[in-house]
Amino acid sequence: MNTAFIGLGAMGQPMAAKLAGAGCLQQVWNRSSEKAAAFVAANPTVAMAPSLAELAQHNQLIFTCVSADDDLCEVIEVMLPTLQKGTIIIDTSTVSATTSRDLAATLSDIGVHFLDAPVSGGVEGAINGSLSMMVGGSEDVLDKIRPTLQHISARVVYMGPSGSGQSTKAVNQIMAAGINQAVSEALAFAEAADLDMEKVIEVVGGGAAANWFLQHRGATMTQQQFDPGFKVALHHKDLGLCKAMMESLADGDKALPIVEMTLLHYQRLMDEGYAEEDISSLFRLKRRLFSDD
Ligand code: NAP
Numbered sequence: 001m002n003t004a005f006i007g008l009g010a011m012g013q014p015m016a017a018k019l020a021g022a023g024c025l026q027q028v029w030n031r032s033s034e035k036a037a038a039f040v041a042a043n044p045t046v047a048m049a050p051s052l053a054e055l056a057q058h059n060q061l062i063f064t065c066v067s068a069d070d071d072l073c074e075v076i077e078v079m080l081p082t083l084q085k086g087t088i089i090i091d092t093s094t095v096s097a098t099t100s101r102d103l104a105a106t107l108s109d110i111g112v113h114f115l116d117a118p119v120s121g122g123v124e125g126a127i128n129g130s131l132s133m134m135v136g137g138s139e140d141v142l143d144k145i146r147p148t149l150q151h152i153s154a155r156v157v158y159m160g161p162s163g164s165g166q167s168t169k170a171v172n173q174i175m176a177a178g179i180n181q182a183v184s185e186a187l188a189f190a191e192a193a194d195l196d197m198e199k200v201i202e203v204v205g206g207g208a209a210a211n212w213f214l215q216h217r218g219a220t221m222t223q224q225q226f227d228p229g230f231k232v233a234l235h236h237k238d239l240g241l242c243k244a245m246m247e248s249l250a251d252g253d254k255a256l257p258i259v260e261m262t263l264l265h266y267q268r269l270m271d272e273g274y275a276e277e278d279i280s281s282l283f284r285l286k287r288r289l290f291s292d293d
Contacts (some may be wrong), residue, residue, distance in 0.1 A: 003148065004049060007093070008035045010228055011119070012065035013150045014126035015092065021048045022151040053225055057082040061145060065092045068237050069099040076103055085111035088141055090149075090220050092133070094118045094173070094234070097163035104137060104162040113141045116162060117173075118169035119153065120176075122215055123229060125197045130154040132208045134172075136165035170190040170245055171236040177262040179213045180235075180282050187222055188286035197222045217280040229278030236266040236275075 004027040005016035012185040019025040020043040023166070027050040030036040036048045049055035056079035066072050072095050083089075089112060091100065100116035102137070107114045114136035133153040135142050142158055149156050159168050186209075192199045201218040204210070217229070239259050246256050265285055274281050 001060040002058055003061040003063070004028065004050070004055045005063045005065070006055070007065040007153070008039050008065070008230065010123050010230075011092070011126050012063075013039065014123065015065060015119075015131075016046075017043060018126075018129045018152045024148050024151060027055055029061060037289050052078045053082045055079070056087075057084065060084070060087050061148065062087065062089045063092060064089065064101075066157065067234065069095040072099065073103070076107070078238035079105075080110070083107070083110060083112050088113045088115065088145060090115045090117050090130075090145065092119050094169050094238050094241075096244065097136075097166040097170070100136060100166050101163040102248065107202070113138060114162070115142060116165040117149075117156075118165055118172075119244070120169070120172045122212070126152070133157070133270060134159050134165045134168040136167075144199050164267065167245070170242045171240070173235065173254075174242050174256060174259055175243070176213070177235070177239060178210055178258045180279050181258065181262060182267075183211070183214050184210075184221065184280065184282040184286045185289075186219060188279060188283060188290060191222065191287065192290035196250075217278065220278075221280040221283045224283075226281040226284075228276065229280070231276050232266050232269050232279055232281060233275040235279045236263065236270065239263050239266070 003025050005012060005025060006029050008016060008028060016025060016028055025046050027047050027049040028036050028039050029052055040046050040048045044130060054074060062074060066075060072093055073089060104114040115135055117133050119131040119133050119137045121131040129152050131153045132155045133149065135156060135158050139158050146156060159165050190197060197252040201214060205214050239262055242259050265282055268285060269281055
């Protein structure tokens with residue numbers, strides 16, 4: 001089955017490279033064409049699709065990995081007239097469950113399958129092909145493409161009907177916010193206590209408080225390096241989706257404290273010009289708890 005990948009950003013590029021390396025990818029497309037050109041130069045068995053319309057016409061399996069709901073809807077809308085009956089679109093972006101369900105319904109009307117398949121594991125997981133993937137939609141359709149997915153994901157879990165993958169990703173993003181809060185605050189505390197930060201990360205990372213974020217972002221955070229990774233603006237977008245979900249799940253003015261606090265903190269970082277930094281730049285704010293600046 002001809003396969004294409006749309007969206008060669010921090011996550012899409014390494015995922016597409018894994019598929020290309022396994023001989024499972026024919027075409028790529030990226031909004032800024034220089035990223036697609038660089039990709040095909042590095043992966044000569046893959047071609048740059050001349051347009052989204054042509055990509056839609058010639059591929060039976062299409063991966064998407066774009067920033068947010070509106071971006072995904074735009075891409076699908078452009079492809080809609082040329083998509084072929086039976087095509088499978090698998091979306092690895094993080095968007096709302098509602099958007100996923102709406103797209104699945106629209107595409108189903110023209111005989112196209114849509115799976116919401118957000119991923120977790122960071123850029124490192126994408127590079128290693130070890131992402132965790134949570135999938136909503138038809139299980140039969142998922143089973144057809146599992147052999148391809150094994151090249152990018154070490155764990156593909158079917159969650160249920162359309163939207164279930166994205167609802168599960170919301171769970172992941174709430175947890176990731178809490179972990180970022182805990183790790184950045186604790187490491188700012190360690191720094192203020194004048195501890196050896198390398199040793200703190202080593203010993204705490206071997207105990208009950210060990211976690212992926214401490215392991216992968218602890219050292220860089222304390223060295224004031226905040227290259228993405230996962231951008232503040234994107235996690236802010238995801239927590240907005242969690243907040244909206246919470247409003248639909250609980251009556252009245254109930255809110256999720258970790259989500260609310262992290263939204264405020266990320267907004268502050270974005271206002272200060274750090275939207276494109278990795279989410280570990282929350283450490284910038286935590287350090288201020290220990291200074292008068
Ligand atoms: P990124 O590096 O900012 O890349 C975003 C990609 O989306 C780029 O290829 C961009 O094209 C494309 N795009 C944005 N708006 C578009 C539009 N309107 N039409 C077409 N293409 C558009 O972001 P990322 O980190 O790869 O994240 C991509 C998705 O994966 C997001 O939904 C994010 O929440 C999710 N995610 C990220 C991580 C992570 O650790 N980074 C982990 C799990 C999930 P251009 O190159 O032209 O800008």
